[in-house]
Amino acid sequence: MRPTLESLLTRSWLHRGAWAWLCWPVALLYRMLTMAHRRWYAIGLGRVERAPVPLVVVGNVVAGGAGKTPVVMAVVEHFTQQGLQVGIVSRGHGGTHSQARLVTPQDHASDVGDEPLLLSRRCAVPVAVGRRRMDAVRALMHAYPQTQLLVSDDGLQHHAMWHDVALCIFDERGVGNGWPLPSGPLREAWPRTPWPGSVQLVVQTGVNTASVSQPDDKTSFLAERRLSDTARNGRGQTRALSDWIGQDVHALAGIAHPDRFFAMLERQGLQLRTRHALIDHGS
Numbered sequence: 396m397r398p399t400l401e402s403l404l405t406r407s408w409l410h411r412g413a414w415a416w417l418c419w420p421v422a423l424l425y426r427m428l429t430m431a432h433r434r435w436y437a438i439g440l441g442r443v444e445r446a447p448v449p450l451v452v453v454g455n456v457v458a459g460g461a462g463k464t465p466v467v468m469a470v471v472e473h474f475t476q477q478g479l480q481v482g483i484v485s486r487g488h489g490g491t492h493s494q495a496r497l498v499t500p501q502d503h504a505s506d507v508g509d510e511p512l513l514l515s516r517r518c519a520v521p522v523a524v525g526r527r528r529m530d531a532v533r534a535l536m537h538a539y540p541q542t543q544l545l546v547s548d549d550g551l552q553h554h555a556m557w558h559d560v561a562l563c564i565f566d567e568r569g570v571g572n573g574w575p576l577p578s579g580p581l582r583e584a585w586p587r588t589p590w591p592g593s594v595q596l597v598v599q600t601g602v603n604t605a606s607v608s609q610p611d612d613k614t615s616f617l618a619e620r621r622l623s624d625t626a627r628n629g630r631g632q633t634r635a636l637s638d639w640i641g642q643d644v645h646a647l648a649g650i651a652h653p654d655r656f657f658a659m660l661e662r663q664g665l666q667l668r669t670r671h672a673l674i675d676h677g678s
Contacts, residue, residue: 405459405652408571408580415578422578429552429575429583436554437590444529445557446545447536452558454551456587457580460651460675461566462600464510466618467548470562471518480541484531485511485548487524495525495534509649510548528556552583561595563587566652569599622659636663643668651675 487508525531589595597615653672
């Protein structure tokens with residue numbers, strides 16, 4: 396039932412219908428609180444800490460999965476290929492860690508969170524998690540002082556951590572109906588004002604964007620979702636997706652929008668016999 400309810404809620408955020416108007420008083424309060432929170436740090440009442448090296452934050456402006464983690468991977472890969480020593484910091488959503496710590500490929504998702512573990516295994520760069528992101532920054536820089544650039548997986552609304560570059564991620568929904576939670580998908584007001592001295596870019600993931608409102612920003616880039624030609628199991632073994640063409644395939648996804656994953660499998664020529672849609676981050 397939950398994926399169906401989530402799907403209905405997501406669709407309701409594309410229009411200013413009954414749900415949006417019903418929740419508008421709560422949405423107005425949410426907007427006021429988020430603006431006050433940002434203002435608190437902007438005028439110096441809240442302490443803003445800087446990392447000792449440049450920091451790029453990759454975050455969602457809209458609720459739900461918008462393709463943030465693949466963008467983090469792409470950013471890390473790009474700068475690694477330029478010869479920079481890159482590290483990743485994350486809050487470690489879903490993990491049980493109580494203190495900031497480094498993530499290793501041998502860790503378990505229940506301890507450090509599924510996304511940091513994926514990033515550690517996929518990117519092969521230092522990764523640190525912490526309930527406070529700056530604690531994760533300190534842990535990583537202490538262990539890897541040669542790090543030249545940090546990438547924060549999420550943290551766009553974490554104003555206590557200064558960022559030099561902000562990548563604001565949107566999916567094919569764009570800004571939806573343009574209203575804040577719970578009337579719409581926005582986690583903060585949009586257009587978003589960059590911090591003085593920082594750079595803000597917009598990354599639009601997915602296709603079929605004509606039917607929804609788009610971020611009104613000239614510094615926007617379009618990213619395409621595409622599956623790898625190979626799959627990897629829990630033992631690190633790889634197999635070409637083409638090996639499964641003509642066979643019955645059982646697909647399982649624990650992401651915010653599982654239908655996107657199922658559709659990509661079908662575009663690869665796979666025949667899905669069953670589709671198992673778990674909750675986001677489910678296992």
